[in-house]
Amino acid sequence: MNLITIALTSAIVLTFLSVLLLIVIIGLRIFTDRNLDHESNFRKRALPVLKGFLAGDAPADVTVAILAKDPYRALQLLMEESDSLGEGGRDKLRPLFASFSVVKKEISLLKGNLWQNRLHAAVRLGYFGDDSALPSLMTALRDDVVAVRFAAARSLCQLACTEAVEPIIRSLDVPGEVSQRRVAEILFILGARANEAILEILKSASYNDASLSIAARVAGLLRAELAVPPLQNLLTHQVPNVRLNAVRSLASIGDHATIPSIASLSGDSSWEVRSSVMAALGRLHATAQIPLLLQGLSDQEWWVRHNAGASLIQLGDQGIKALRNAVEHHVDAYGRDVSRQILQQRGLLPATTESRS
Secondary structure (H helix, E strand, C coil): CCHHHHHHHHHHHHHHHHHHHHHHHHHHHHHHHHHHHHHHHHHHHHHHHHHHHHHCCCCHHHHHHHHCCCHHHHHHHHHHHHHHHHHHHHHHHHHHHHCCCCHHHHHHHHCCCCHHHHHHHHHHHHHCCCHHHHHHHHHHCCCCCHHHHHHHHHHHHHCCCHHHHHHHHHHCCCCCHHHHHHHHHHHHCCHHHHHHHHHHHHHCCCCCHHHHHHHHHHHHHHCCHHHHHHHHHHCCCCCHHHHHHHHHHHHHHCCHHHHHHHHCCCCCCCHHHHHHHHHHHHHCCCHHHHHHHHHHCCCCCHHHHHHHHHHHHHCCHHHHHHHHHHHHHCCCHHHHHHHHHHHHHCCCCCCCCCCCC
16 A cells, blocks of 8 residues: 555545544534523423412422423422522422422432432432431441532431431541531531530540531531530640631630630640631630730731731721831831731721831
8 A cells, every 4th residue: 555545545534533523513512502402491481480489379289290391400490499598498399309209219329339320319319308318318428439428418417417417527527628617517507406416526535636626617607605615625635726626616606705715825836726816816806815916916927917917907996006006116027017018908007108127
């Protein structure tokens, strides 16, 4: 076979592949456009009826009849509406969810081999209000895939399963600030119903630092005043992340009696803890701690200095006066600089003002 034949054959093959690829692209585009059209048309029909149902103007059977024409898209729409309504509104949609009678199917998928199916089932089961899903969701907290465990935890909280608090914390005992915050936000769905279980965890010495940090976060989100004593005990915990979250939560709860305990950590070995202390004193409007905040302006870590300055601003005229004075007279150059920056950022000092060395 000569070079011309090889080149011609290659050109034909490449042309054929290009045409084939173009056909595939066009086919996918047509398929996508049709899906989008179906989605749009379905929502135009279903959404007004769904809104009417929620307002009491459309009966359930009429709403179900329209939703049943496209069950997959209907479930997606109901889930979106449920998320937007919050806990009280979600209960209104439970009859519509129940009309699909797919809980057994979802439970079966939750036990299947494909993790994608398990994930989707774990997400959906939280919306049906069917307690028969609870055992399977509890089992899913031990799934090999972390995303499935998170989805199961969220659904358990949506189903108001207070018995799941401790298993959720144990099963999602994963490292990292973001992961721990996600767990706390999931448990926050339970509201005050989580208080008892959270208090038990905070009081117990059998939990590791990650579990205690998550429990402390939840207590702060819930502003659980009964959690103040165990949170104060955690201020002396050996792990910095536990101390940090205890400080944050005490500040969120807002018990001014805890200010001295929080202030005692201003010299903590962890700069993250020191930073959280400075921020907490501002949130608690601890005007008696202005001298301590002024000391924080000279901390070796920028975030500690910044939070100390920001907290002084939060203390109103007294704090602002102390900060203005620090611009000129603070013994530390870092303290003078950060004081000036904070005041300038808040428009309380002209940008051209310089501190004297």
